[in-house]
Amino acid sequence: MAEIPAQGPGDHELIRAAQAGSEAAFEALVRRHENRALRVARNLVSNPEDARDLAQEAFIRVFKSLERFDFRHEFTTWLYRIVTNLAIDTLRKRRPQVSTAAPEDEEGEWELAVDGELPSEGLEREETVSQVRACIDRLAPHFRTVMVLRELEGLPCTEIARIVGATHVTVRWRLHRGRKLFQDEWSRMQGAGAKPRQHPEARSVRPSETTSRPEEG
Amino acid sequence: MTDESLTCPDVLEKIPLYVGDDLEDLDRADVGLHLSDCASCRRELEEARKARAAFVGHLDRSLEGPSSPSLWPAVRQGLLEEGLLSEPRSVRPSPGPRRLLPLAAAAVLLVALGGVWDWPWQAEDQPGIVDSSALPAVTVAEDLGPVRDPFRASPLLRESSGLRRVGWSDTRLLDAAPGASSEWRLVPEAEVRPALQVNQLAGYR
Numbered sequence: 001m002a003e004i005p006a007q008g009p010g011d012h013e014l015i016r017a018a019q020a021g022s023e024a025a026f027e028a029l030v031r032r033h034e035n036r037a038l039r040v041a042r043n044l045v046s047n048p049e050d051a052r053d054l055a056q057e058a059f060i061r062v063f064k065s066l067e068r069f070d071f072r073h074e075f076t077t078w079l080y081r082i083v084t085n086l087a088i089d090t091l092r093k094r095r096p097q098v099s100t101a102a103p104e105d106e107e108g109e110w111e112l113a114v115d116g117e118l119p120s121e122g123l124e125r126e127e128t129v130s131q132v133r134a135c136i137d138r139l140a141p142h143f144r145t146v147m148v149l150r151e152l153e154g155l156p157c158t159e160i161a162r163i164v165g166a167t168h169v170t171v172r173w174r175l176h177r178g179r180k181l182f183q184d185e186w187s188r189m190q191g192a193g194a195k196p197r198q199h200p201e202a203r204s205v206r207p208s209e210t211t212s213r214p215e216e217g
Numbered sequence: 218m219t220d221e222s223l224t225c226p227d228v229l230e231k232i233p234l235y236v237g238d239d240l241e242d243l244d245r246a247d248v249g250l251h252l253s254d255c256a257s258c259r260r261e262l263e264e265a266r267k268a269r270a271a272f273v274g275h276l277d278r279s280l281e282g283p284s285s286p287s288l289w290p291a292v293r294q295g296l297l298e299e300g301l302l303s304e305p306r307s308v309r310p311s312p313g314p315r316r317l318l319p320l321a322a323a324a325v326l327l328v329a330l331g332g333v334w335d336w337p338w339q340a341e342d343q344p345g346i347v348d349s350s351a352l353p354a355v356t357v358a359e360d361l362g363p364v365r366d367p368f369r370a371s372p373l374l375r376e377s378s379g380l381r382r383v384g385w386s387d388t389r390l391l392d393a394a395p396g397a398s399s400e401w402r403l404v405p406e407a408e409v410r411p412a413l414q415v416n417q418l419a420g421y422r
Contacts, residue, residue, distance in 0.1 A: 023302060027289055034288040042277050052288070059292045063301060132275040150237065151269075152276045157239065172234065179233040183268035199229060199257045 011075035019066055026066075029075070030059050036076065036153075037083050043148045044087035044141075046133065054090060058082045073162070080153075080163045084145045091141040135185040143178030146171055223251045228258045236265040 009017070009028070017025035037058055041051035061082050069078065136144060142164070149160045157171045164171065228251045234240045235248045252259050296302040 023293075027293070030289045030292055031287055038288070039278065052291075056288050056291045056295060059288065060295045060299070060301075063292075063296055128271070129275065132271050136272070136275065147272065148276070150239075151273050152278065172239065175237070175239060176233045179237065179265070179269060179272075182272055183233070183265055186268045186271055187264065199225065199261045 012071055015066065015069050015071075015075060018063075019069075026063060029062075033076065033079055034059070037079055040080065040083050040148060040153065041087060043152055044084065044144060045090050046137075050090065054086050055083065058086055061086075077159065077162050080149065080155075081165070084149070084163060088141040088145060091144070131189045132186070135182050135189060138185055139178055139181060143174050143181065146174040147178045147182070150175055223247050225251075225255065225258055228252065228255070229261055232258070232262055232265050236262065236269050 009025075011029065011032070014025045014029045014032075018029065034055065037055040038051060041054040041058070042048060045051050045054060058079065062079065069075070139147070145164060146160055149155045149163060150157070155163070157175065158168055161168045161171045166174075228248050231240060231244060231248050235245060238245070240248065252262060293302065297304060
């Protein structure tokens with residue numbers, strides 16, 4: 001599935017044609033943006049099959065709501081919103097099962113083998129991936145969503161705010177807090193012995209901490 | 218603490234955004250100034266960078282391979298199952314001459330067959346002059362040439378072609394506008410005669 005560059009009619013033109021009943025226009029829209037949807041979904045829900053189902057469902061929802069599309073916005077903003085909302089729903093349903101331990105049943109899911117890599121290096125790399133993944137799994141869905149949209153898609157906080165339906169300040173707060181939570185978890189997993197000397201004034205983020213939290217928007 | 222405007226706790230609080238270049242310009246400059254003189258905060262920055270690198274490095278940026286199937290067939294199937302699309306495609310491209318070639322070929326074949334056999338219904342069903350004003354108008358998009366009424370010659374063709382008969386005459390098969398059914402056009406007698414002459418050339422009696 002190769003990425004289709006945005007050539008030919010723009011997204012808004014395709015949406016108008018699809019609204020008028022053109023299946024071909026909607027197909028073009030799906031093919032143009034499917035990699036984007038799939039990439040975000042895969043990084044939010046981890047499991048490739050779940051991600052594929054999620055991206056597929058997102059496009060079906062797009063089709064259902066096509067008549068209500070607001071042409072003042074980009075199509076991608078809308079698509080991201082649908083994908084992330086579906087992902088958050090999936091993550092919330094799954095959350096009680098999350099553990100910091102590497103899931104045994106997902107062994108082999110990651111393509112870890114690298115040409116020329118020693119077996120011991122492969123194991124070490126696998127261990128690192130498992131640790132990172134466990135840290136990400138411990139992040140609440142709304143932190144994870146903001147971090148993925150920022151770090152993976154490179155979207156500015158203002159755009160993320162439109163996607164997640166929050167204020168710019170809230171998005172920055174989630175990004176700040178998500179990174180801090182991830183770092184604390186990551187440091188903890190690296191082991192206390194290997195942990196470098198901490199700044200005397202540094203604090204870890206705790207759930208009870210009264211960080212200046214903006215009104216959730 | 219080296220900068221008067223920012224304390225170490227201030228800077229530590231800003232590092233998670235500083236590390237991803239997400240601070241406003243003024244804040245970024247202040248933090249940078251503080252870091253240039255504060256080794257403890259620089260160590261914290263280094264830890265934050267390592268953690269962020271781990272997160273970013275974990276992200277799967279790969280696109281699907283060229284052989285991976287597109288989502289479209291599954292999306293389309295989902296839409297069909299929910300009754301949001303109809304089979305075949307809800308909007309068809311306008312039928313061009315190439316798309317109508319099989320139909321035209323079938324029609325020509327029927328004309329030829331008409332010249333070989335006398336159809337039993339010909340004698341009693343020969344057209345009279347039909348009042349075309351009483352029948353629905355047809356938007357003509359393309360003239361496929363002279364043919365006999367294919368509905369009479371082949372019920373199978375009627376079923377498979379999707380043509381809709383609104384009257385009959387030895388006239389010309391006309392393809393209606395895109396989205397509409399093809400129809401027979403009813404014509405005045407003056408126009409029927411030349412058509413009959415054409416059909417006679419093809420063997421029609």
